[in-house]
Every structure is written in structure tokens, then in C-alpha cells.
Amino acid sequence: MSSSAFQKEIDERTNLTSSNKFEMLLFRLGKVPGTQQAELFGINVFKIREIVAMPQITAMAGAPKHVLGMVNLRGQVIPVIDLPAVVGCVPETGLNLMLVTEYARSTQAFAAESVEDIVRLDWNQILPADHTASVARGMVTSIARIDDGQGDTKLVQILDVESILQRVMPNEQLEVKQDQVGPKLRLPPGAVVLAADDSFVARSMIEAELKALGLPFIMTKSGQEAWATLQEIAADARAKGQAVAERVAVVLSDLEMPEMDGFTLTRQIKADPALRAIPVVIHSSLTGDTNEKHVQRAGADAYVAKFAAKELADVLRRVLASSAETMAA
Structure with missing residues (x-):
């Protein structure tokens, strides 16, 4: 060829x-x-x-x-x-x-x-x-x-x-340690991190990291489940006169997932005027320049390779801080 x-x-x-x-x-x-x-x-x-x-x-x-x-x-x-x-x-x-x-x-x-x-x-x-x-x-x-x-x-x-x-081949470096992730983060009352990953191991590690950071979260197993959950939260927020971004501080998504992948989930969030203010962080083992460029084109706010606890904590800290500044402006 x-x-x-x-x-x-x-x-x-x-x-x-x-x-x-x-x-x-x-x-x-x-x-x-x-x-x-x-x-x-x-x-x-x-x-x-x-x-x-x-x-x-x-x-x-x-x-x-x-x-x-x-x-x-x-x-x-x-x-x-x-x-x-x-x-x-x-x-x-x-x-x-x-x-x-x-x-x-x-x-x-x-x-x-x-x-x-x-x-x-x-x-x-x-x-x-x-x-x-x-x-x-x-x-x-x-x-x-x-x-x-x-x-x-x-x-x-x-x-x-x-x-x-x-x-x-257990990798001890994948264990989430408090000194890696740094100080705990604080979200506005009622806000959560919405996470999506189809891998049991990945979900376990994400949960451990979010707990170490003190972040309340909802864990889902696919892009479709995450999207349905987001729609439910959005409907409840509208009924209470809230912005959805006040309820979902960030979406943390894998790329490869059944029913709906992370690319599609990201595009749908960013195409919806009521949801596009929510930061989307892609957390994936599909590394490489090509995939990272596609993630950017889909509209994601950040990309982190699995499983780097410190990198994920740093990105979440940066994205949440940027989002808070935007909402306060």
C-alpha cells in the first residue's frame, strides 16, 4: 500500500x-x-x-x-x-x-x-x-x-x-493517592461531576479519584446513559429555574462506550444551548495526536490519557476554575 x-x-x-x-x-x-x-x-x-x-x-x-x-x-x-x-x-x-x-x-x-x-x-x-x-x-x-x-x-x-x-500486570502507579491529586475541591451546593465509562476498572479508579478530590459525582456506564441522565437533570433544573451548569459542574467521559461514544456525547452537549456551558473532559486510553485532534473538533474542553491521577486532578482543577470564572462574569 x-x-x-x-x-x-x-x-x-x-x-x-x-x-x-x-x-x-x-x-x-x-x-x-x-x-x-x-x-x-x-x-x-x-x-x-x-x-x-x-x-x-x-x-x-x-x-x-x-x-x-x-x-x-x-x-x-x-x-x-x-x-x-x-x-x-x-x-x-x-x-x-x-x-x-x-x-x-x-x-x-x-x-x-x-x-x-x-x-x-x-x-x-x-x-x-x-x-x-x-x-x-x-x-x-x-x-x-x-x-x-x-x-x-x-x-x-x-x-x-x-x-x-x-x-x-498490576500497576501500582494507577492507585489513587491523596498526595498525587492535591487538596480537595469544592463545588457549589447541589452540583456534581457526571462521569461515563464502560470499564469496571476505569470506573473504580475514577470513583477513587473523585472521592479523593472531595467531588460528588454520578457514575454512568455509557454515553447514552450519561446523556439520559443529563437530560433528566436539565429538565429538573429548568423546572426550578436553574441553569444546568449549576447542577453539572463537569462531564468526564471515556471515548469508547456502547450505544453512544464519547465523541457523540460531547458533540450533543456542545450543540445544545442549555448544556454547552458545561465543561467536557475526555478521559481515554485511546491516546495519540489523531484522537486528541478529533476530541478537540468535537468540542471537548480537555483531554487526559488514562490513568494518570495527577494529570486528571490538574485538568479537573483547571477546568472547574475556568468554568467558575465564566459563570461569575
Whole structure:
């Protein structure tokens, strides 16, 4: 592929963010013991740096469970996680491929059996996986419904990679400590932070940080749920003759979420005259200049990469101070 064609492909993919769409890589990890099923799993293409045939892996002394070892990929040493073992699958043909991913400014690889396809989906095809058995183990954020072209619907499990990484390779730096976030903040009486994230681990960490900052909050699991909550608050505020910004001090949103993504949530907030004064902070593991530019075009007031407690606290402090000055003017 020529560089111009490659750039065109990137541009087309990133432009999907303006229409609540995204592309998902479908892959298989093997069969579930006791069944003949080799289920489909998915991951946002934006998080895939590359897919390579499984290279020679160097074992790591004292490696955590499910870490196969490390590989040298063009001068970068990265850990390789046995993803089938993590989710309880057994590959039939072996660990043939390595999915190299970028999460929260870190690089790691996941072993997989096979890659099936890349599909273009609307986020409203993605449903929260609240009631699946896997969710209790913190493995799956959502379920994608895909038409197989023969009148049937395939279900794809979208893995909570953030949770898996924290389980397999716990990062103590992700713990929220009071000395990191600084002094507590104070909101006007009745005001809250409205947060949205589909990852159990992310929600837990956001809640810990907001509590450390002394900020009251409402936590939601998707952009759609956050939008519905915002509409309810707005209706109540109007009935009481209040501005919505007096009730919602800031919206803190992930980008990848079922039903409605963070790009769409941000655009809808900023397009509504009654809501646009509310600051929107994007908090996402989808890092990189391209995504940050799209966040800016959507109208967000700030962007913070997961999971940096001090950076998030600093941004919230700055955005809230700026908003208070605007409302007082």
C-alpha cells in the first residue's frame, strides 16, 4: 500500500468518529472447555498498532501468571500476554498471532489464535454486557451484534482490556493517592461531576479519584446513559429555574462506550444551548495526536490519557476554575 493510500485509510477510519461509528477487529482465542464453541472477540482497531505472526518469545524470570514472556519488536521490548488463558479458552491450532496494542501510552502484545475480519459498526450496535457471566469476572465491557449476511446475528464479546492488563500486570502507579491529586475541591451546593465509562476498572479508579478530590459525582456506564441522565437533570433544573451548569459542574467521559461514544456525547452537549456551558473532559486510553485532534473538533474542553491521577486532578482543577470564572462574569 502506498503512503497516500495508507493515509487515506487512516483518515477514513478517524472520520468515523463524527458519526458514532468505529471499526472493530474480530479474532478468536480457541474453544471454551466443555463446548465446541470458538467464540468471537473484538477490539477497537484504533488500539491495534499491528498484527504479527508469533515471534520467538523470551521467558521472563518471575513473570506474572499469563505473561508468556517478552519479545523484541523492532528495538522495543514488550510483554506478551496469553489472552486465551486469561479468558479461559484453549487454542486448537496454537498461539499463532500477536496483537500489538497501545493502551494509555503503553505498548503490550496479546497472543491470539486467529484473526477473522475488520467490521465497521455503529456504537448503537454495541450493548452493555451488564448481565453476562464474564462481566462478573471483569473481562467484557460490551456485546456487539453483527449481521452474518444470512439472516442471523453473531454476538461478539468486546474485551475489557484495561481490566485484563490490571489483573495480569498490576500497576501500582494507577492507585489513587491523596498526595498525587492535591487538596480537595469544592463545588457549589447541589452540583456534581457526571462521569461515563464502560470499564469496571476505569470506573473504580475514577470513583477513587473523585472521592479523593472531595467531588460528588454520578457514575454512568455509557454515553447514552450519561446523556439520559443529563437530560433528566436539565429538565429538573429548568423546572426550578436553574441553569444546568449549576447542577453539572463537569462531564468526564471515556471515548469508547456502547450505544453512544464519547465523541457523540460531547458533540450533543456542545450543540445544545442549555448544556454547552458545561465543561467536557475526555478521559481515554485511546491516546495519540489523531484522537486528541478529533476530541478537540468535537468540542471537548480537555483531554487526559488514562490513568494518570495527577494529570486528571490538574485538568479537573483547571477546568472547574475556568468554568467558575465564566459563570461569575
